[in-house]
Amino acid sequence: MRRLGIHPEQGTDSVRLQSDELEHRRTSTVLADVLPTLSAGLGAVVDASLQIMVVADPEGRVLWREGNAGVLRRADAVCLAEGADWSEDTTGTNAIGTALSVDAPVQVHAAEHFVRALHEWTCAAAPVHDPRDGRLLGVVDVSGPDTTFHPATLALVDTVTRLAESELRTRHLTAIERLRAVAAPLLSRLSGRAMVVDTHGWLAAVTGMPPVDRVPLPDDFGAGRTWLPTLGTCVAEPMPGGWLLRVTGTEDHDGAARIHLDLADPRRPCVTVSGSAGSWSQDLSPRHAELLYVLAVHRQGRSAAQLAVDLFGDPTRTVTVRAELSRVRRRLTGLLDHRPYRFREEVEVGVLLPEDPLDLLPHSTAPAVLGARSAAEPARS
Structure with missing residues (x-):
């Protein structure tokens, strides 16, 4: 947090979004479609337990909040309000910003917050993903005074976010069926x-x-x-x-066989696929960036158990590894092989690393990434 310029004694105020920009973000996110589900799952619970529910976008901007009236007033005092910025870059370690950074459920209690002004708060947040492409849509957070801490809060928040993702998945399947009804007679001609x-x-x-x-x-x-x-x-x-x-053309692996993994920006890893006819880029989640980095380093391939050790230090976590790789392979269809998992032999892979080794996927705790940072330390010093 200090390397990001955050100081423990700073305040939590931020420049809030203008009302028109806030409304634009609310109407342009599919989180609006599942807001009733989130409210139904968490609204009554947070009100009764003297807490509030907060929904933020991928940049950490608060879009909606609801809950206990008294806690809402206390939240105003720390700028936990609509339009405020709760990314780690602005507010330091907190459940909203940290859940976005690590793309995983996080509970931050009392003095675990980096900024001292938040030491009287407890927060639990879980990310919400778009089931259509795995894109991070934002986070759902439950916050309240530190006296309202309960170890089951994070599990509750995570469960409700999974329900919201399930609803989005059902909506997507319905939309596909509508499109299929229009497409079938067209393709037949x-x-x-x-x-x-x-x-x-x-x-x-x-x-x-x-x-x-x-x-x-x-x-x-x-x-x-x-x-x-x-x-x-x-x-x-x-x-x-x-x-x-x-x-109109055939698949051309020679023309589609260049992948550029850009890890130079610690906040926005991305992958670019290019060939003779053009190129396209996609941002990567922290977990997918870790996976592609490991596969780029180990061109000979890795088994699921080896990747589980690389990412979690635990060879038994193969189910999680296979699920994440399934998502990655859907995004890079035709460019990854399995048994073992690796880039196809004809694929040319380049990796752009940050200037400072400590900025290599800085929030990652994967042993493979930690090892790369440590190995680069002597050269850095």
């Missing part, structure tokens, strides 16, 4: 290879080629001729709720 996917690349219908679960789409994907790593050259046409992809 086409010759050649084509498919219809939703805006996140999930398949609704296909003709002339084997089906896939998902086609990774770049963040700036738009209509016209484009290149995709698993399909080659395509022509994309917009449809209500998705895209029609007409495949």
Whole structure:
């Protein structure tokens, strides 16, 4: 926290969002769709236990809050209010900002907060992910006076966020079915290879080629001729709720075989896939950044047990490793192999590391990352 410029004696005030920007963020996030679920699961509990529920976006900006009226007034005193910034960069170690940084449920109690002004608070927060692409949507937090601490609070918050993700998943499947109903008669009139996917690349219908679960789409994907790593050259046409992809070229591993893993910015790891026809980039979650870093270092491949040791120091955590790798492989379809897990042999992999070794995935506690930081220390000194 000191390296980020945070001081234990500083205040927690931040420049709050203007009302129009706050409203824009509220209406543009799918968290708004599951807010009733979050309120139903936590609202009555936090009010009765003298706490409040806070929902923040991926930048740590508070979008909504509700709960005990007295605690809401106390929250105003520490700027735990709508539009306030509770990222670690601004407020130091706290459940909202730290849960965002490590992308995992976190409970921060009393003096575990880095800023002394928060030592009379206890907070538990869990991240919420978009089931369509794994993107971090924000966090759900329960906060209150330190006297309201309960060891089960974090489990409750995590359970309710999983319910919210389940609701988003159900909504997504319903949308796919609607898109499929529109796509089926359209594809029946086409010759050649084509498919219809939703805006996140999930398949609704296909003709002339084997089906896939998902086609990774770049963040700036738009209509016209484009290149995709698993399909080659395509022509994309917009449809209500998705895209029609007409495949005009073949998959070209030579042209789609360059991956650039950018870890230089400790706050925003990302991966870029490029080939002769173009390139696309995606931000990475902390866990996925760790996985790709380890696979980039070990080009010969790693078993699930080895990766479990690399990430958790525990060879029995293979179920967690396989689940995370399944998500990564959906985003980098056709570029990763398994048994063992590795980048395909024809893939050219580059890694951009931060100037300071301590900034290599700074929130990571994975043994492989900690070892890389330690090994670089003599050269740094």
